[in-house]
Amino acid sequence: MSDSASPEERLAKLRFLERVQLNQLAQTRRWIDAAEERAAEHARRRPPPPPPDWCVQYGMGGRAARPAMVHTAECWIPGAASMDAVSREQAIEALTRGGVPPCVLCRPERELGVLD
Missing domain, CATH: 1.20.5 (Single alpha-helices involved in coiled-coils or other helix-helix interfaces)
Incomplete structure (x- = not known):
């Protein structure tokens, strides 16, 4: 200007x-x-993302509590509302180093090839 x-x-x-x-x-x-x-x-x-292959269930107290069990995605345990999807590596880590037990019904350790 x-x-x-x-x-x-x-x-x-x-x-x-x-x-x-x-x-x-x-x-x-x-x-x-x-x-x-x-x-x-x-x-x-x-399309929605595919369902996870592995889940970690939490005990009383929800996600603030220690993980209670590792499951395959196909497993359905009544009352297991507090579950998080995890990767294969995270599921193996939880079972081997995290001390989280596998579900006795779906037996994720068999599919993962650990704790045989």
Whole structure:
């Protein structure tokens, strides 16, 4: 902007610039909204992740308590609501170094090849 412009002209130019930038910001926000909607739609169409192969059950006190048992994902024990999915490596770690016993029904140690 020219320094020779009067204060009124300078202010008018700045207000015009502000309107242009606000319009650009509004357009950018519309593009973001549309992109978020497309991403959400894409996420809804994606199939759910496969069920875990291994689970760790927690005793009384839930996840704050020490792990109580390692299970295969197919095992279903009544009342075992506090369970977390774990990787194969985590299940082996829990059985071998963590001192967590295997389930006597589903026998995860057999599939994992430990504690034979």
